[in-house]
Amino acid sequence: MAKVINCECGFVARGDTDDEVVEVIQGHMATDHPELLSSVDRQDLYGWIQQT
């Protein structure tokens, strides 16, 4: 079962585990939305995870 986080810009982060998908979305936000990254904490990111 895969984990995904849908970014507001349309980017979809995918991973096999919660930790993996959070790493991917953090990397994406660091390059595309640095201002957003500073306004959310790790707990918020885990809350965005969806199962597919």
Ligand SMILES: [Zn+2]
């Ligand atoms: Zn994005």
